[in-house]
Amino acid sequence: MHNLEQRGLRTDISGMPVSWITYREAVRLYHLGQVRYTCGSLMYRVHGGVSALSGERRVIEVNSIIATDGRSRGAVLNYEDYIPPLSNEALFKRDAGMCMYCGEKFRHSMLSRDHVTPLSRGGGDNWNNVVTACKRCNNHKAGRMPEECGMSLLAIPFTPTYAEYLFLRGRRVLADQMEFLAGYFPRESPLRERIAELKKAA
Numbered sequence: 146m147h148n149l150e151q152r153g154l155r156t157d158i159s160g161m162p163v164s165w166i167t168y169r170e171a172v173r174l175y176h177l178g179q180v181r182y183t184c185g186s187l188m189y190r191v192h193g194g195v196s197a198l199s200g201e202r203r204v205i206e207v208n209s210i211i212a213t214d215g216r217s218r219g220a221v222l223n224y225e226d227y228i229p230p231l232s233n234e235a236l237f238k239r240d241a242g243m244c245m246y247c248g249e250k251f252r253h254s255m256l257s258r259d260h261v262t263p264l265s266r267g268g269g270d271n272w273n274n275v276v277t278a279c280k281r282c283n284n285h286k287a288g289r290m291p292e293e294c295g296m297s298l299l300a301i302p303f304t305p306t307y308a309e310y311l312f313l314r315g316r317r318v319l320a321d322q323m324e325f326l327a328g329y330f331p332r333e334s335p336l337r338e339r340i341a342e343l344k345k346a347a
Protein backbone atom coordinates (compact mmCIF):
# COMPACT_ATOMS: atom_id res chain seq x y z
CA MET A 146 0.00 0.00 0.00
CA HIS A 147 1.12 3.52 -0.72
CA ASN A 148 0.35 6.81 0.89
CA LEU A 149 -2.27 9.04 -0.68
CA GLU A 150 0.36 11.27 -2.30
CA GLN A 151 1.00 8.55 -4.83
CA ARG A 152 -0.45 9.46 -8.23
CA GLY A 153 -2.51 7.10 -10.32
CA LEU A 154 -2.09 6.76 -14.06
CA ARG A 155 -5.28 7.35 -15.98
CA THR A 156 -5.77 5.89 -19.43
CA ASP A 157 -8.59 6.11 -21.91
CA ILE A 158 -10.78 3.14 -22.71
CA SER A 159 -8.26 1.79 -25.25
CA GLY A 160 -5.50 1.90 -22.65
CA MET A 161 -3.74 4.98 -24.02
CA PRO A 162 -2.10 6.82 -21.13
CA VAL A 163 -3.78 10.18 -20.50
CA SER A 164 -2.70 11.82 -17.25
CA TRP A 165 -1.58 11.51 -13.65
CA ILE A 166 -4.43 11.78 -11.18
CA THR A 167 -4.58 12.44 -7.46
CA TYR A 168 -6.41 10.05 -5.16
CA ARG A 169 -9.31 12.53 -5.01
CA GLU A 170 -9.69 12.42 -8.77
CA ALA A 171 -9.40 8.64 -8.72
CA VAL A 172 -12.12 8.32 -6.08
CA ARG A 173 -14.32 10.71 -8.04
CA LEU A 174 -13.95 8.55 -11.17
CA TYR A 175 -14.92 5.44 -9.18
CA HIS A 176 -17.94 7.26 -7.73
CA LEU A 177 -19.05 8.41 -11.17
CA GLY A 178 -18.78 4.85 -12.43
CA GLN A 179 -16.29 5.90 -15.09
CA VAL A 180 -13.68 3.30 -14.24
CA ARG A 181 -13.93 0.58 -16.88
CA TYR A 182 -11.04 -1.63 -15.85
CA THR A 183 -7.83 -1.42 -13.90
CA CYS A 184 -4.29 -2.64 -14.35
CA GLY A 185 -1.26 -2.55 -12.18
CA SER A 186 -1.37 -2.99 -8.45
CA LEU A 187 -3.62 -1.90 -5.60
CA MET A 188 -2.37 1.50 -4.41
CA TYR A 189 -4.69 2.17 -1.51
CA ARG A 190 -8.12 1.63 -0.02
CA VAL A 191 -10.19 4.72 0.56
CA HIS A 192 -13.25 4.75 2.79
CA GLY A 193 -16.27 6.26 1.11
CA GLY A 194 -19.68 7.18 2.46
CA VAL A 195 -22.09 4.86 4.26
CA SER A 196 -24.43 3.00 1.94
CA ALA A 197 -28.08 4.00 2.50
CA LEU A 198 -29.17 0.45 1.61
CA SER A 199 -26.91 -1.72 3.69
CA GLY A 200 -25.65 0.78 6.24
CA GLU A 201 -22.14 -0.43 5.45
CA ARG A 202 -19.24 1.85 4.83
CA ARG A 203 -18.09 1.69 1.25
CA VAL A 204 -14.47 0.96 0.53
CA ILE A 205 -12.94 2.01 -2.76
CA GLU A 206 -9.84 0.20 -3.90
CA VAL A 207 -7.69 2.40 -6.11
CA ASN A 208 -5.32 0.79 -8.57
CA SER A 209 -2.13 2.26 -9.99
CA ILE A 210 -3.50 2.28 -13.55
CA ILE A 211 -7.13 3.13 -14.24
CA ALA A 212 -8.86 2.94 -17.62
CA THR A 213 -11.80 5.31 -17.87
CA ASP A 214 -14.43 6.41 -20.31
CA GLY A 215 -16.19 9.71 -20.40
CA ARG A 216 -14.53 12.80 -21.69
CA SER A 217 -10.85 12.15 -21.60
CA ARG A 218 -8.05 14.32 -22.78
CA GLY A 219 -6.77 11.30 -24.68
CA ALA A 220 -9.69 11.57 -27.07
CA VAL A 221 -8.77 15.04 -28.24
CA LEU A 222 -5.04 14.46 -28.38
CA ASN A 223 -3.39 13.56 -31.57
CA TYR A 224 -0.69 11.31 -30.19
CA GLU A 225 1.39 11.30 -33.34
CA ASP A 226 1.72 15.06 -33.68
CA TYR A 227 1.84 15.92 -30.00
CA ILE A 228 4.67 18.23 -28.99
CA PRO A 229 4.96 18.71 -25.24
CA PRO A 230 5.53 22.23 -23.92
CA LEU A 231 9.21 22.92 -23.48
CA SER A 232 10.19 23.81 -19.93
CA ASN A 233 13.53 23.67 -18.17
CA GLU A 234 12.13 21.24 -15.63
CA ALA A 235 11.02 18.76 -18.30
CA LEU A 236 14.22 19.30 -20.30
CA PHE A 237 16.45 18.59 -17.30
CA LYS A 238 14.44 15.45 -16.62
CA ARG A 239 14.71 14.33 -20.25
CA ASP A 240 18.49 14.54 -19.89
CA ALA A 241 18.46 12.95 -16.40
CA GLY A 242 19.91 16.09 -14.79
CA MET A 243 23.14 15.56 -16.69
CA CYS A 244 25.12 18.18 -18.58
CA MET A 245 25.15 16.95 -22.17
CA TYR A 246 28.69 18.32 -22.67
CA CYS A 247 30.74 17.34 -19.61
CA GLY A 248 28.54 14.43 -18.49
CA GLU A 249 28.30 15.52 -14.86
CA LYS A 250 25.08 15.50 -12.90
CA PHE A 251 23.92 18.64 -11.16
CA ARG A 252 21.06 19.95 -9.08
CA HIS A 253 18.44 21.68 -11.25
CA SER A 254 19.49 25.09 -9.89
CA MET A 255 22.96 24.56 -11.40
CA LEU A 256 21.67 23.65 -14.84
CA SER A 257 20.66 25.70 -17.85
CA ARG A 258 19.04 25.32 -21.25
CA ASP A 259 21.59 25.34 -24.03
CA HIS A 260 20.63 25.95 -27.66
CA VAL A 261 22.88 23.62 -29.67
CA THR A 262 22.60 25.90 -32.69
CA PRO A 263 22.55 29.28 -30.92
CA LEU A 264 19.46 31.45 -31.28
CA SER A 265 21.75 34.11 -32.78
CA ARG A 266 22.56 31.65 -35.59
CA GLY A 267 18.94 30.87 -36.31
CA GLY A 268 18.60 27.88 -33.98
CA GLY A 269 15.13 27.26 -32.62
CA ASP A 270 13.91 27.14 -29.06
CA ASN A 271 12.54 23.63 -29.49
CA TRP A 272 13.17 20.15 -28.08
CA ASN A 273 15.39 19.06 -30.95
CA ASN A 274 17.75 22.00 -30.52
CA VAL A 275 18.06 22.21 -26.76
CA VAL A 276 20.05 20.24 -24.24
CA THR A 277 20.74 20.38 -20.54
CA ALA A 278 24.07 22.07 -19.84
CA CYS A 279 25.81 23.05 -16.63
CA LYS A 280 26.31 26.78 -16.35
CA ARG A 281 30.06 26.41 -16.79
CA CYS A 282 29.77 24.52 -20.09
CA ASN A 283 27.03 26.86 -21.29
CA ASN A 284 29.18 29.94 -20.54
CA HIS A 285 32.16 28.38 -22.27
CA LYS A 286 30.15 27.52 -25.38
CA ALA A 287 28.43 30.92 -25.44
CA GLY A 288 27.23 31.86 -28.95
CA ARG A 289 29.19 29.17 -30.75
CA MET A 290 28.40 25.84 -32.34
CA PRO A 291 29.69 22.91 -30.23
CA GLU A 292 32.30 21.94 -32.84
CA GLU A 293 33.66 25.49 -32.90
CA CYS A 294 34.81 25.12 -29.32
CA GLY A 295 35.84 21.51 -29.21
CA MET A 296 32.66 20.35 -27.49
CA SER A 297 30.48 17.43 -28.46
CA LEU A 298 27.09 16.21 -27.37
CA LEU A 299 26.77 13.07 -25.28
CA ALA A 300 23.27 12.39 -26.60
CA ILE A 301 21.15 13.64 -29.45
CA PRO A 302 18.30 15.86 -28.27
CA PHE A 303 14.81 14.53 -28.98
CA THR A 304 11.18 15.60 -28.68
CA PRO A 305 9.42 13.40 -26.10
CA THR A 306 6.25 11.68 -27.24
CA TYR A 307 3.12 12.03 -25.13
CA ALA A 308 3.86 8.85 -23.15
CA GLU A 309 7.49 9.83 -22.64
CA TYR A 310 6.43 13.27 -21.46
CA LEU A 311 3.99 11.75 -18.97
CA PHE A 312 6.80 9.62 -17.62
CA LEU A 313 9.09 12.66 -17.31
CA ARG A 314 6.38 14.62 -15.49
CA GLY A 315 5.68 11.82 -13.04
CA ARG A 316 6.86 11.95 -9.47
CA ARG A 317 7.74 8.68 -7.81
CA VAL A 318 6.42 6.64 -10.70
CA LEU A 319 5.66 3.07 -9.63
CA ALA A 320 7.40 0.16 -11.36
CA ASP A 321 4.18 -1.10 -12.94
CA GLN A 322 3.30 2.41 -14.17
CA MET A 323 6.78 2.75 -15.70
CA GLU A 324 6.44 -0.55 -17.47
CA PHE A 325 3.00 0.38 -18.73
CA LEU A 326 4.16 3.76 -20.08
CA ALA A 327 7.25 2.21 -21.65
CA GLY A 328 4.90 0.04 -23.71
CA TYR A 329 3.90 3.27 -25.49
CA PHE A 330 7.42 4.61 -25.98
CA PRO A 331 8.99 4.53 -29.43
CA ARG A 332 11.16 1.46 -29.93
CA GLU A 333 14.36 3.51 -29.89
CA SER A 334 13.40 5.66 -26.89
CA PRO A 335 16.46 6.60 -24.82
CA LEU A 336 14.17 6.49 -21.78
CA ARG A 337 13.87 2.70 -21.99
CA GLU A 338 17.39 2.34 -20.71
CA ARG A 339 16.66 4.74 -17.86
CA ILE A 340 13.63 2.73 -16.80
CA ALA A 341 15.68 -0.46 -16.87
CA GLU A 342 18.24 1.20 -14.58
CA LEU A 343 15.55 2.53 -12.23
CA LYS A 344 14.02 -0.92 -11.95
CA LYS A 345 17.40 -2.47 -11.25
CA ALA A 346 18.05 0.10 -8.51
CA ALA A 347 14.60 -0.44 -6.93
Ligand SMILES: [Zn+2]
Nearest residue numbers: 244247279282
Ligand atom coordinates in the same frame (compact mmCIF):
# COMPACT_ATOMS: atom_id res chain seq x y z
ZN1 LIG B 1 29.00 20.71 -18.14
